[in-house]
Each structure stands twice: as C-alpha cells, then as structure tokens.
Amino acid sequence: MPEVFVAKAAQFPDGERRIVAYDGREIGVFHWKGKFYAYENLCVHQGGPACEGIMMHKVEDVLAPDRTWQGQKFSSDEIHFVCPWHGYEYDLKTGECAADRKLKLKSFDVVRRGEDVYVIAG
C-alpha cells in the first residue's frame, strides 16, 4: 500500500486539513481533536472537491420536553465538512453524507511515522 506524505505533525495544527494527490486521486486529510481522518476529495453528488469546503458543526433543533420547538444550536461534538460546490455535508469522523448516511466518501487510513503524517493511499 503506498504511503503518501501529508505533513510534518508540528505543521498540521488541529482543526486544519491538507489535500494530497496520488495516482490521479485527491485525498483530504483532516486533523480534528487529536485524530486524523482521510477521505477521497470527490463529492458523491456532482464530483465537487468535498474535502476543500468549510468545517461546520451539525445544526440541531432544540426541542423542549413537551416537544415544542425552542430554537436551534450547533452540535457540541458532531462536526461536518461541506462540499463548496453545492453544500453536501459530510460527518468528519465517518465520511458519511449527513443527509443520507447510506452515501459515504471513500476513506483512507492515516499513520504517523515519528513526526511525519502519512495517508495510506490504497
């Protein structure tokens, strides 16, 4: 399995992402809350650069115990990245499309070799 260099860990702060290319394929690597996640940079919708969009927490409705709607908030733990072409949102920790979890980006393993971060582009 080819290992593709992503970045020096010290130069890849938490909350950022890198896009690497290997053999005609682009891979988005995210560093989020101390862990690394990697997905193919190809939206399931129209092929947009899904991993290059902004990262936004999931929007949630706030319902009271009597089921009345009280407003909205951003999730405290579910973070999405958003395809900049049309707004398809993906769960950063799984690569699943937030609107339909049956749809999923191809994922890749990320490994650290000393101070270096690699993605296994197989």
Add this chain to the structure above:
Amino acid sequence: MDLPLSDFRRMAVEEFDTTKLLAHAVAQARERGYQKFPIVDVDSHHYESEAIDEILEYMDDPVLQQLARSARQASAKSVGMLPAGVGYQDMGGRVTRYPLRGLEKGEKGVHRDISLTRRWMDAIGIDIAIMFPTPMLQLGLHPQVEVEVALARAYNRWLCEKVLADEPRIRSMLYLPFNDAEASFQIVQEFGRKKGVVGFMVTSARYRPVHHNSYMKTYALLEEMNLPLAFHAGYNWNDQTTGMLNRFISVHALGFVFYNMVHLANWIINGLPERFPKLKVAWVESGLAWVPFMMQRFDNEYMMRSSEAPALKKLPSDYMRDMFFSSQPMEMTDMGALETTFRMIKAETQLLYSSDYPHWDFDLPSTIYDLPFLDEKAKRNILGGNAMRLFGLDLGGQKLARVA
C-alpha cells in the same frame, strides 16, 4: 477575508479562483470528451449589482438615477433601488463562492463580467452561455413600476454595449419590465435585433397574469421576430403563502416552481399557444419534476371541464410538449421518475441544458451526460443541439470552450 464558522473559529481566505474551484469540472469535461460537441447553457448568471454604477450611467430618468446613486453611497453593499429579498442562497457561507467571489481578480483590460464568465465557461466546457442577472430576478416585485422599467432599460443597454457586443460566447434573453406592458413592447422593438440578444425573459415572481390583453402585441412581435420568450423562476418570501414557510429550503423548493406553474396554467388554459402558434416559449429554472404533475393534473381536469378552456384543440400536456424546459435544478434522486419525466416532456427535442452557475444549486453537463437512459445523440441534443436550433446559434463547427 475571514469566514465565520460554527464555533469560535474563523477561516482565513486570501484568494478565490474559479478555475481552481472548478478543477474537477475541468476533469469531467476532459473525461467525457466535451471537446467533440457543442454545449450551450441556456441559464447562467452574473451579479449585475457589482456593476450597478456602470448600469446607472445608462438610466434615462435623472431623478431615479440620482435616487439610486444616493442610496448606493449611503449603503455600500446595497443598491437601494433593487428589492432585496430575504434569503440565504449562500447557505451560511457553506457555498464558499458567495462570500469569496469579491476576492477574485479578472483579466486586465477585459470587463469583469466577461472575464469571470469565460473562466467558468471554459472550466465547465460551455461554448455559449445565455446569461441573466441575479438581484433583478426579484425586480418584478418592485412596488414602483417605473423603477422596474428604468432599471430594465438601463441594464439592457449596459449589457448590450459592455458585454454582449464584446463577447460572442455570451448571449442573453433580455429583461422585460413585464409590469408595464407597453414598455415591454418597446423593449422588444428597441433591443430585439441587438448583437447577442437571443430572446426575452420575464422574471416569474410577480403578480401580472400572462393572458392579459395588454401583452398580446408583445407576443405577436416576438413571434414575428422569431425570438423566444422565457419565464425565469424565482421565489418571493413576502408572498402570504410562502410566508407560512419558515426555512429557505421550503421557500426555494416551492417558490421556484410556484410562479411558473401559475403562468404556465394561464398560458395554456387561455389558449395562447393557439393564438401564437409560432411563438417559442421556455420555462427556466424550475427543474423538471413539476412538469409531469402539471401535465397529469391539467389533462385530467380538462377532460371534465373543457368548456372553460374552449380555445384548446388538444390536451394541455400536448401544448406543454411543444414548449421548452431548462434542466436545472434537475431532480436526480429517483432515476425512474426522471426517465419518465424525460419521456413525458420529449426531452430529446425540448429539454435545454442549463447550469445556473454560479448559483448554489448549479448543474454540470455531467448531470445530463451521465444519465444511463440517454443515448449519445439525445445527450448532445440536450446539452447543446436543442438550444442551437431554438436560438438559431451557429458555432461555425468549432468548439469555443477551451477544454483542457
């Protein structure tokens, strides 16, 4: 520039380049061989608000011109005169080209609208784009009819002189100030033969019935000049009905169909296809799912109530199949339903590819090219051939887009 995100974070962005954003579209164009056939986009957009100072130079009425300029000075980001509808097309910044487009640099010595339009056309593989404004899609709701007329005339003059005259790959169906029937007639007379003008467009979000007698001479003139008439969909959150909807998704999903449904119903039931049999009519940016609904609904009721539509000589759906429909935003979540829709509307001859770029729900040519139920001929018709025949376009046998 900093983009606000969902928590304390902000995302710093220093540049924006359409070619980079659309790099995957470039790859699609290459992989699918778009260099081998013409692609015509019958509905794309620019932001005329970015050129409003230039446009106002073309406004005749000195008082309205001064009003608009003064309002522009008072509020740098609004025109003052354009009715700005409440809306969230940018999806809270998720569709990044909305907040970032101001950072993009055009080519030196080329008008910004031409430069940026050519850039995305080349990336997508489009040879000719029929271009419409953006904020003016709401202008039919302006409470001052004279403002709609003044802005329409100024915009049309500006577009013809500054854009259409200099870039043959950009064409337009010009804005008709439809709330003033006489002014609409005059606009067709004045601009109908200008370079780059391929028809005229009514923004659908308005409250004027298309069958009113005051419009008949304009339809007759368009028919005589062989210029298509298009109805461009739009939403209106201030309508009492859509006012019951609390999210933009609902207003957009219904609003962009609603007004075209009303106008299409009036157009057919009042027998306008019989009165103007050679007038070509196109329905733009309502997607396609509404058309089978209208066909079935009106055929069913017409069979029982034909006395209320005495001008008709065939079923309402037969008239609809004579019309043209732009593809975007094409509903693609049920391929079986989409295939049925293509059959019902005679897509191979009546469907026109449209991108709607740069708006948030744009469609690439691959949305048509990759459909499993179309053969190569049908794909090429929908992506370009149908529009070339409808608008009388001639590319001289050349591919104009620079497909890499």
